[in-house]
Amino acid sequence: MKVRVKYAKYGVMRFVGHLDLLRYFQKSIRRSGLSACYSKGFSPHMLISFADPLSVGTESIAEYFDLDLRYRDPYTDPDTQPEEDDSAWPDPPSPGEILEKLNGVQAEGIRILSVTRIRNGRKGNAMSLVSAADYTFSAVSDEAKKAFTEENIARLMAQDAIPVEKSGKGGMRTVDLKPSVYTFSVCETDPETGQDWELPAGSMARLLCRAGSKDPCKIDLLLKRLFEEAGVVYTPGCVRIRRDRLLGGEGPGDLISIETNGQTW
Amino acid sequence: MTKLALSDDVLLQVEKPARYIGSEINAVYKDKEKIGIRFAMCFPDVYEIGMSHLGIQIIYDQFNRRSDVWCERVYSPWPDLDAVMRTRKIPLFALESQESVRDFDFLGITIQYELCYTNILQVLDLSMIPLHAEDRTKEDPIVIGGGPCVTNPEPLADFFDLFYIGESETSYDALFDLYLSMGGKAGDRKAFLREAAKIPGIYVPSLYEVTYHEDGTIASFTPRYEDVPKTVRRQAVTDLTDSVYPEKPVVPYVKAVQEKVTLEIMRGCIRGCRFCQAGMIYRPTRERDPGFLRKRAETLLASTGMEELTLSSLSSSDYTHLDSLLRSLINLCNEKTVNISLPSLRVDRFSLDVMSRVQDVKKSSLTFAPEAGSQRLRDVINKGITEEDILRGCREAFAGGWTDVKLYFMLGLPTETEEDRKDIAHLAQKITDVYYAIPKEERHGKCQITASSSFFVTKPFTPFQWASMFDPEDYISFAGTVRAEMKEMKNNRSIRYNWHEPDVTVIEGVFARGDRRLAPVIESVYRKGGIFDAWTDYFDMKRWEGAFRECGIDPAFYTKRPRTREEILPWDFIDAGVTKAFLWKEWERAQKGLVTANCRIGCSGCGAASYGCGVCFEERNAPEENGMAGAIQDAAARTAEEAE
Numbered sequence: 001m002k003v004r005v006k007y008a009k010y011g012v013m014r015f016v017g018h019l020d021l022l023r024y025f026q027k028s029i030r031r032s033g034l035s036a037c038y039s040k041g042f043s044p045h046m047l048i049s050f051a052d053p054l055s056v057g058t059e060s061i062a063e064y065f066d067l068d069l070r071y072r073d074p075y076t077d078p079d080t081q082p083e084e085d086d087s088a089w090p091d092p093p094s095p096g097e098i099l100e101k102l103n104g105v106q107a108e109g110i111r112i113l114s115v116t117r118i119r120n121g122r123k124g125n126a127m128s129l130v131s132a133a134d135y136t137f138s139a140v141s142d143e144a145k146k147a148f149t150e151e152n153i154a155r156l157m158a159q160d161a162i163p164v165e166k167s168g169k170g171g172m173r174t175v176d177l178k179p180s181v182y183t184f185s186v187c188e189t190d191p192e193t194g195q196d197w198e199l200p201a202g203s204m205a206r207l208l209c210r211a212g213s214k215d216p217c218k219i220d221l222l223l224k225r226l227f228e229e230a231g232v233v234y235t236p237g238c239v240r241i242r243r244d245r246l247l248g249g250e251g252p253g254d255l256i257s258i259e260t261n262g263q264t265w
Numbered sequence: 266m267t268k269l270a271l272s273d274d275v276l277l278q279v280e281k282p283a284r285y286i287g288s289e290i291n292a293v294y295k296d297k298e299k300i301g302i303r304f305a306m307c308f309p310d311v312y313e314i315g316m317s318h319l320g321i322q323i324i325y326d327q328f329n330r331r332s333d334v335w336c337e338r339v340y341s342p343w344p345d346l347d348a349v350m351r352t353r354k355i356p357l358f359a360l361e362s363q364e365s366v367r368d369f370d371f372l373g374i375t376i377q378y379e380l381c382y383t384n385i386l387q388v389l390d391l392s393m394i395p396l397h398a399e400d401r402t403k404e405d406p407i408v409i410g411g412g413p414c415v416t417n418p419e420p421l422a423d424f425f426d427l428f429y430i431g432e433s434e435t436s437y438d439a440l441f442d443l444y445l446s447m448g449g450k451a452g453d454r455k456a457f458l459r460e461a462a463k464i465p466g467i468y469v470p471s472l473y474e475v476t477y478h479e480d481g482t483i484a485s486f487t488p489r490y491e492d493v494p495k496t497v498r499r500q501a502v503t504d505l506t507d508s509v510y511p512e513k514p515v516v517p518y519v520k521a522v523q524e525k526v527t528l529e530i531m532r533g534c535i536r537g538c539r540f541c542q543a544g545m546i547y548r549p550t551r552e553r554d555p556g557f558l559r560k561r562a563e564t565l566l567a568s569t570g571m572e573e574l575t576l577s578s579l580s581s582s583d584y585t586h587l588d589s590l591l592r593s594l595i596n597l598c599n600e601k602t603v604n605i606s607l608p609s610l611r612v613d614r615f616s617l618d619v620m621s622r623v624q625d626v627k628k629s630s631l632t633f634a635p636e637a638g639s640q641r642l643r644d645v646i647n648k649g650i651t652e653e654d655i656l657r658g659c660r661e662a663f664a665g666g667w668t669d670v671k672l673y674f675m676l677g678l679p680t681e682t683e684e685d686r687k688d689i690a691h692l693a694q695k696i697t698d699v700y701y702a703i704p705k706e707e708r709h710g711k712c713q714i715t716a717s718s719s720f721f722v723t724k725p726f727t728p729f730q731w732a733s734m735f736d737p738e739d740y741i742s743f744a745g746t747v748r749a750e751m752k753e754m755k756n757n758r759s760i761r762y763n764w765h766e767p768d769v770t771v772i773e774g775v776f777a778r779g780d781r782r783l784a785p786v787i788e789s790v791y792r793k794g795g796i797f798d799a800w801t802d803y804f805d806m807k808r809w810e811g812a813f814r815e816c817g818i819d820p821a822f823y824t825k826r827p828r829t830r831e832e833i834l835p836w837d838f839i840d841a842g843v844t845k846a847f848l849w850k851e852w853e854r855a856q857k858g859l860v861t862a863n864c865r866i867g868c869s870g871c872g873a874a875s876y877g878c879g880v881c882f883e884e885r886n887a888p889e890e891n892g893m894a895g896a897i898q899d900a901a902a903r904t905a906e907e908a909e
Contacts, residue, residue: 012267015282016518024518027290027570030601038602042625057277105570107290108267140273237273 001073001092004126005102006114006259008061009054010197010242013109018053024107025065031105034098037068037084051126051246051258052133052211055220057236059197060243062134064126064258066118069098074117111196116259129258132182133211134245135219136190138199141238145203147230148239150186153205156226157184164221177225180210180217182252191244199240211246270358270365271346279346283518284312287360290516291568293329293336294361301333301445303369305359305406308340308377309384310799315340316515317523319577320375320412324433326511334441337361338515339372341384342391344797350391357391366392370450372406373429376414376421379776380769380799385410385424386791396788398426398471403454407444415468416499416546417725417836420779420787422470426454427461429468430839431500432532434508436466462493466500469493473838475781481822483780483833499841503878505532505551510561513568525573525606526565528558530590534579535864535880537871539647539855540636540675542724543579545843548871549879550864555586559593566601573604582611583865591619598623609634611650612658617665630669630715631662637678638688644858645680647851652692659696668709670696674718676743676764679732680856686743689716690750690760697756715761716751718744720770723824724777725836726843728851734774734824740767768806772798774824780835783823785816844872 009021016024026046029036038044047068054060071092093101095115102112118124139148156162162177184207190199209217219241220234227234247255267288269276276282297303306324308315315321321338328336337359342350350357356365366372372392374385389396394405401408410418411429418428429436440461447457462469472493476484488495502508510529517524533550534543562574574594578584598605605623610616612631620629633655637643640652659670674689693714700712720740723732735743744764751762776783789812790798797803813820828834830849837845847870854861861869864880874881 012269012286012288015276015286017281017283020283020518020520023520026572027516030570030572031290031567033567042628043604044602056282057273105290108288235274236277237275240273 001069001071001086002066002118003069003095003098004064004066004116004118004259005098005112006116007063007065008059008111008113008197009063009109010059010061010111011109013107014057014059017056018050021054022048022050024110028102028105028107028110029067032101034093034101035070035090037070049125049127052130052216054243055241058219058241058243059199061113061192061195061197062243062246062258064246066126075119114259126258127213129248130212130246131210131214131249131251132247132255133209133243134247135207135209136187136192136199136242136244137205137207137223138190138201138240138242139203139238140200140240141235143232143235144227144238147227147232147234148186148203148205149230152226152230153184153186156229157181162222162225164218164225166218166221175215175218177217177222180215181222182208182210184208184222192242197242199242208252268363270363271355275346275349275353275355279349280343281312281519284340284343285346285360286518287338287363289518290570291513292338292361292515293325295329295335297335297362299332300335301449302335302371302441303362304328304334304336304371304373305339305366305369306336307338307366307372307374307388309374309381309388310341310377310797311343312340312517313519313521316517316519316521318375318377319527319529320433322511322514322527323509323529324373324375325515326513327433327509328437330509331438331441333445335361337369339366339388341387341797344803347387347391347796356393357388367394367405369406370444371409373409373411374425375412376410376418377412378799379414379773380804382421382776382787383791383795383798385421386788387796389424390791397423399423401426401454403450406450407454407457413542413546414777416542416839416841417778418468418470419781419835420776420783422781423784424787425470426458427467427469429466429500430497431466432502433500434502435500436464439464440467459490459493465498468497468839470781475835483835486833486835486838496838496840499546499839501547501549501842501876501878502532502551503876505879506554507557508553510553512561512564514565516569516571523575524571525575526562526569526571527575527577528562528565528594529553529577530558530581530584530587531578533873533879535583536580536649537647537851537861537863537869538636538649539645539728539851540678540721540724542727545726545848545871546841547579548842548864548873549876549881550583551879552585555590555593558590559597562594562597566597566603571603573606574598575606576608578608580611581608582613582616583863588615595619595623612655612662614661617658617661617667621665626666629667630671630713631658631667632671632673633658634673635692636673636675637681637685638674638690638692639685641858642678642681642685642688644860645855646675646678647855647860649860649863652695655692656695656699659699663700663703663708663712666709668700668712670712670714672696672714672716674716675721676718676747677721677735677740677770679729680858681743683746686746687750689718689747690754690762693751693760693762694754694756697754697759700759701756712759713761714759715763716747717763717765718747719765720767722770722773722777725834726839726841726848728848728855730778730834730848731828731830731852733827734771736821736825737767737771740770766801769798769804771820771824772806772809775820776823778835779823783818786812786818789815842871842873842876847871 037047051064072086072089099115139145166175187204187206224234249255328334407426410425415428458469478484531552533547535550
């Protein structure tokens with residue numbers, strides 16, 4: 001059976017990089033006692049795939065991975081046969097049981113938020129669905145608070161283009177971030193007030209932008225640009241960043257949750 | 266929620282910030298209000314190296330089993346963070362509590378290799394602890410050194426309050442109990458050290474006085490007070506069968522160099538290679554129970570979720586129950602989809618069969634450590650492996666589908682000649698001959714023989730402790746001889762040769778057999794910015810040469826001077842089981858090219874039996890009527906034969 005797991009990464013875990021997190025989850029699944037599927041061959045690896053990697057330092061309450069578990073698939077779907085004959089495998093645990101088992105073995109700073117059964121097969125994996133994301137920012141340094149004002153953000157958004165220097169394979173090149181920014185505005189309070197991942201209040205902003213593999217918005221470059229416009233220096237760590245939603249769909253007018261997108265039974 | 270010692274802006278400007286956040290799975294957290302002793306256990310190298318070390322895992326587990334002790338971990342901040350901590354005056358902290366090391370009761374530092382000595386000073390300095398033990402006060406922790414290098418702690422004597430010599434399992438409880446009974450951190454530091462010196466295995470360097478002859482050798486090494494023992498007994502666990510062993514080791518976030526479950530199957534080695542310090546100081550050989558290991562493997566895999574399991578010992582092939590242990594572990598690992606990686610096993614039919622079952626033959630290579638190219642020199646170093654053993658192993662491996670062979674050698678060994686060096690190339694050629702003797706249609710393309718040589722460093726408590734070493738130029742010429750001879754070989758296209766840097770060899774050699782007068786050199790290198798000297802990118806020979814000059818020290822005094830039997834060696838005050846008389850006898854036998862039998866064939870009376878355990882008390886397999894004496898005679902006869 002295949003499941004999509006949604007989790008939060010917050011607190012000290014924000015300093016754990018994507019590749020380290022990948023290995024962390026493989027180990028935590030092994031500790032949970034759940035039985036995962038592995039690839040064949042001499043060095044088998046767990047069949048797990050992650051959606052859009054998160055930058056070091058950024059927190060999130062909307063991370064996803066898809067996982068193949070070694071239990072009989074509870075659904076029969078003529079279009080998507082399991083990759084292996086699973087008829088002799090054990091009965092599937094419920095999503096609730098899986099969630100509980102996983103949460104029993106996580107470190108402080110990782111919490112499993114939901115587990116959803118999804119179709120077998122490679123099509124429609126979490127990564128390929130991502131097209132947009134939602135972020136909340138909280139300025140922590142005094143410099144950063146100067147940049148995070150309604151006027152500064154409005155001035156940046158009023159421009160026809162937001163050109164930034166981006167380093168890539170062929171050296172530095174200029175890209176325009178404007179088309180990847182859907183909405184960007186200051187906000188008064190954190191919608192996640194009271195949660196472990198609540199950000200310091202005072203000077204906050206929210207961003208809805210393009211994400212995923214196709215021309216995603218470069219968050220750090222966008223913030224750097226905002227700071228430049230405001231005449232202050234952007235340094236890593238002066239803004240706390242939290243990703244609040246990962247979305248699929250065609251664009252600003254057509255955004256859907258990744259969490260339910262895979263489930264089309 | 267955990268409060269970090271470093272702010273976001275610091276963590277986001279350094280490489281791999283997860284090195285510094287603690288909070289890993291199985292990290293131990295305690296209520297500090299209910300704790301009598303806070304212990305900071307430091308491995309003075311970067312996190313990924315330190316987290317791969319089994320000894321620290323054992324100590325962390327052992328200390329934290331005590332409800333009145335909270336043991337936390339400390340590693341060296343990488344140079345990027347080091348610079349930030351200095352400019353911003355951020356004190357070094359322990360990973361779990363994220364609190365300043367200076368506020369701890371103890372700072373324990375494991376000393377694994379000579380090139381980390383500058384990192385020890387880095388850790389003390391960043392912790393804002395005075396570098397010299399004599400300058401420390403109630404405000405500072407008691408700084409303890411341990412690990413293999415404290416087999417000769419003298420070059421570090423000025424920097425440590427005390428050294429714990431030997432295995433941690435035996436005397437730490439007594440040390441902690443004493444500390445608590447004497448008032449803990451508020452107690453009288455000097456009085457505590459004086460009392461601690463009476464605990465077996467504890468060496469307090471400030472309580473000993475050293476005088477020197479005019480020629481620079483040691484004239485006397487004596488306790489300053491009558492109640493301080495003259496010798497310090499190296500500690501060893503007598504019963505290892507099912508002694509304490511971690512069940513829940515810490516699982517790092519950042520990928521450690523060795524990220525696997527490690528089962529320590531035994532300590533000590535029966536072999537008696539004359540260059541090998543571990544083979545001497547961990548005597549006698551003691552084994553763990555295979556049933557215990559099998560159960561512990563299962564617990565460890567469940568508690569860590571690791572994907573790989575390996576065995577640890579100095580010579581796994583000599584573990585009595587290896588066959589049954591591997592069988593049960595392979596079954597366990599298959600069931601749990603865990604890789605099992607095999608430690609260096611003697612290459613024979615059994616090990617090849619095991620290897621082909623657990624790894625992809627096409628991708629893996631076989632490793633031999635002949636250490637010397639000629640049989641003569643292998644006898645000198647007492648490496649109990651013959652050319653025929655190697656060629657037979659290779660023949661069987663090639664038949665099993667392997668094509669890659671790695672060979673490890675040392676250059677600069679005592680009595681070594683030009684011919685011995687050239688024989689390294691000849692041995693490589695003979696192995697390729699074995700391969701190309703296989704009919705072409707049965708071969709898998711070309712074979713690849715990779716020979717590597719390091720330069721021999723003379724270590725204390727080995728029969729070679731009296732031997733002299735060479736200059737970097739000599740080492741380069743030795744390697745040059747091997748390389749030139751390699752090029753002459755018929756199958757040189759199937760042979761690759763590489764060698765290590767000679768400069769670090771000399772530095773290691775100086776400190777391995779150094780004395781107290783070397784402390785200023787370490788400090789001078791550190792003051793000039795030397796840290797992470799074990800890393801090629803950070804090692805700077807010029808800095809070391811400058812420091813020697815500045816301190817008026819001639820490194821050749823330590824490396825190139827042959828010692829006499831009468832000379833007082835800086836580590837003579839340690840009783841490590843093996844006696845000086847035995848080591849000297851072995852040194853003489855080495856020069857005659859006489860081999861000495863391993864512990865199971867016959868006891869050679871090294872002195873380790875004084876620990877009252879292990880292989881020294883095993884029942885011998887020798888025929889009843891002959892008994893142990895017979896086995897020794899057999900070995901002696903074989904030695905005589907081989908000597909001719």
